[in-house]
Amino acid sequence: MTDATQGAETEAEEGKTIYDELPDAPPKKKLKLSWTGKIGVALVAFWIIMVIVGPWVAPFHEADIIADDSYLGPGYVTEGEGTHWLGTDYLERDILSRILWGARMTVGISFIATLLAYAMGVTAGIAAAVKRGWYDMILSRINDAILSLPTIMLGLLIVVAFGSSIPILIGTAAVIYASSVFRIARAFGQEIMVMDYVEAAQARGETIWWIIFREVLPNAVMPLATDFGLRLVFVVLFISSLSFLGLGIQPPAADWGSMVRQNLEGLQYGSLAPVWPALAIASFTIAINLIVDDVSAKSGGDLAKKMIS
Amino acid sequence: MQRMVIQRIWIGLATLWVVSVMVFIMTAALPGDVAAIVLGQSATPESLAAYRAERGLDQPLVFQYFGWLGSLMTGDLGISKAGGATISSLIAGRLYNTMLLAAIVAVISVPVSVMLGLLAAMYPGTWIDRVLTFGTLSLISVPEFFIATFMVLILAVKLQWLPAIANISGDETYLELLRGLAMPLITLIIVVAAQMIRMTRAGILNVMNSPYIEMAILKGVRRNRIILRHAFFNTIGPIVNVIALNLAYLVSGVVIVETIFAYPGLAKLMIDGVQTRDLPLVQACAMIFCGTYVVLIILADVAAILANPRLRNPK
Numbered sequence: 001m002t003d004a005t006q007g008a009e010t011e012a013e014e015g016k017t018i019y020d021e022l023p024d025a026p027p028k029k030k031l032k033l034s035w036t037g038k039i040g041v042a043l044v045a046f047w048i049i050m051v052i053v054g055p056w057v058a059p060f061h062e063a064d065i066i067a068d069d070s071y072l073g074p075g076y077v078t079e080g081e082g083t084h085w086l087g088t089d090y091l092e093r094d095i096l097s098r099i100l101w102g103a104r105m106t107v108g109i110s111f112i113a114t115l116l117a118y119a120m121g122v123t124a125g126i127a128a129a130v131k132r133g134w135y136d137m138i139l140s141r142i143n144d145a146i147l148s149l150p151t152i153m154l155g156l157l158i159v160v161a162f163g164s165s166i167p168i169l170i171g172t173a174a175v176i177y178a179s180s181v182f183r184i185a186r187a188f189g190q191e192i193m194v195m196d197y198v199e200a201a202q203a204r205g206e207t208i209w210w211i212i213f214r215e216v217l218p219n220a221v222m223p224l225a226t227d228f229g230l231r232l233v234f235v236v237l238f239i240s241s242l243s244f245l246g247l248g249i250q251p252p253a254a255d256w257g258s259m260v261r262q263n264l265e266g267l268q269y270g271s272l273a274p275v276w277p278a279l280a281i282a283s284f285t286i287a288i289n290l291i292v293d294d295v296s297a298k299s300g301g302d303l304a305k306k307m308i309s
Numbered sequence: 310m311q312r313m314v315i316q317r318i319w320i321g322l323a324t325l326w327v328v329s330v331m332v333f334i335m336t337a338a339l340p341g342d343v344a345a346i347v348l349g350q351s352a353t354p355e356s357l358a359a360y361r362a363e364r365g366l367d368q369p370l371v372f373q374y375f376g377w378l379g380s381l382m383t384g385d386l387g388i389s390k391a392g393g394a395t396i397s398s399l400i401a402g403r404l405y406n407t408m409l410l411a412a413i414v415a416v417i418s419v420p421v422s423v424m425l426g427l428l429a430a431m432y433p434g435t436w437i438d439r440v441l442t443f444g445t446l447s448l449i450s451v452p453e454f455f456i457a458t459f460m461v462l463i464l465a466v467k468l469q470w471l472p473a474i475a476n477i478s479g480d481e482t483y484l485e486l487l488r489g490l491a492m493p494l495i496t497l498i499i500v501v502a503a504q505m506i507r508m509t510r511a512g513i514l515n516v517m518n519s520p521y522i523e524m525a526i527l528k529g530v531r532r533n534r535i536i537l538r539h540a541f542f543n544t545i546g547p548i549v550n551v552i553a554l555n556l557a558y559l560v561s562g563v564v565i566v567e568t569i570f571a572y573p574g575l576a577k578l579m580i581d582g583v584q585t586r587d588l589p590l591v592q593a594c595a596m597i598f599c600g601t602y603v604v605l606i607i608l609a610d611v612a613a614i615l616a617n618p619r620l621r622n623p624k
Contacts, residue, residue: 036443141323141327142327144320144324144327145324145327145328145331148324148328148599148602148603148606149328149331149599149602150557150560150561150564150598150599150602151561152561152564152565153560153561153564153595153598153599153602156564156580156583157331157332157335157591157595158335160583161335233450237450237451237452240452240454241452241453241454241565244452244454244565244568245564245565245568245580257452257454260454260455260458261454264458264461264569267458267461267462267465267466268466270466272462274458275458275459275462278451278452278454278455278458278459281451281452281455282447282450282451282455285450285451286446286447286450286451288450289446289447289449289450290446293442293446
């Protein structure tokens with residue numbers, strides 16, 4: 001084997017392009033997480049796995065009314081059925097099973113809504129930055145109006161007006177959070193459009209989409225990724241809050257927000273039934289924030305760190 | 310500077326107008342016919358038509374909108390479609406309750422969180438900063454009802470110090486009133502303070518990263534002096550901004566908290582109105598909430614302009 005073919009092989013293996021070998025290509029940074037960040041990654045991974053396999057891992061079906069009584073304590077054994085590790089809810093259903101099924105609703109729906117919000121927000125935002133003029137003007141004003149409303153109020157109005165179904169819920173969350181993504185993407189696009197390297201690319205005669213995908217987006221990946229995490233947290237909170245108000249995901253489907261609301265009464269009988277789904281939400285959202293904090297701490301804030309030592 | 314502030318206020322007014330259109334259209338799209346709901350079983354086609362004509366429900370939406378906007382401007386909020394009482398009378402007491410709640414939350418949480426945020430920023434990386442950062446991070450990542458649930462579990466069920474339901478009728482003594490308010494207050498204060506502490510800390514640390522602070526470090530000024538003399542005054546603008554933003558944030562926190570504790574405030578009234586399809590009531594409440602929100606956001610922006618010397622004294 002000659003040197004030349006060997007070189008070609010390794011190139012193909014690592015997916016390298018000439019682009020990566022340019023002298024001004026961004027340095028490859030390895031991300032090292034602190035222990036809190038690692039806990040976050042583990043928790044998020046756990047819930048993502050549960051979104052996929054939850055219904056098969058859960059001991060019971062989400063709608064099974066099988067227990068001896070409602071608001072049973074953790075570890076109660078129903079004869080012939082099995083153990084209720086986290087007790088039972090107000091309708092004599094197994095809480096652990098409902099939380100595992102609910103991951104699909106709460107985390108799954110939020111994830112789809114956030115993806116959709118990103119697709120809409122980034123496309124419209126960068127387009128507004130690139131095209132400017134009337135297009136930018138109209139989009140920005142609509143955006144300002146959406147941003148200037150309390151999200152829960154807006155969600156409430158939309159869901160009440162159009163009824164509460166899963167597509168409506170996803171659409172509502174996506175539109176509301178697309179507006180904040182739009183703002184960031186537009187600001188980011190504007191900032192980058194005046195950079196020298198973009199001007200250089202324009203001078204080379206590159207098309208606008210080449211510039212967006214090869215010059216602008218690679219520089220925005222890290223900030224956008226952390227923002228995606230935060231946005232996902234907001235969407236989870238938003239959807240759970242709507243469910244909590246009884247306007248989100250409808251029964252009998254299990255979802256963490258409505259589980260808290262439905263079992264709230266149980267507190268008075270000393271049951272922890274509403275606490276478990278609340279903890280499930282918290283474990284997911286806190287985990288994401290831990291990762292985001294870790295990632296963003298790596299970029300910037302150095303001087304403050306220097307001052308301690 | 311004046312031009313910027315005036316421009317910002319105009320944008321705010323325009324936003325309010327767009328908001329009014331959105332609120333009107335969305336509530337107009339609410340399913341269910343009010344006339345049928347109000348008249349119930351006894352409805353005949355004639356009585357339905359008469360009711361619609363009386364309330365202007367048979368007019369085109371555009372006319373309904375301008376009629377509504379016109380009376381809104383003159384302070385006439387209309388008549389509740391469900392009860393027949395004027396909306397102003399329904400709202401008055403509820404609005405007072407909500408304002409009371411929000412005012413107490415603001416008075417307690419603002420000074421406490423600015424102090425704690427400052428403390429965290431003065432000693433970054435120490436245990437005090439870590440506890441605050443991790444604690445507030447956890448609190449802002451959980452929904453309001455999570456905190457409320459735990460408060461009920463601990464304070465009402467386990468310790469039995471406070472009632473789980475905030476029942477305010479208006480003729481209690483101050484102590485009873487305070488006991489009734491305690492749960493929603495504690496929940497909202499925790500939610501808002503957590504957010505504010507983080508933003509204050511971030512604002513100060515952001516200033517700490519600027520070149521003039523680096524200069525001060527290099528010439529050997531002590532750390533506390535840098536923060537209190539050099540950094541703090543430049544963070545007043547951002548902090549006022551943070552405070553206004555968080556008071557605006559109270560608007561959405563109030564919806565959840567009032568529902569959980571059955572607190573007789575404006576948000577509870579609105580949710581009830583949603584359930585009875587009482588359009589004028591929902592419109593009025595939504596406009597009050599959104600209006601307050603927009604005004605607070607404008608205040609935040611104006612504060613940011615006023616606090617920035619470069620914007621205050623343009624060349």
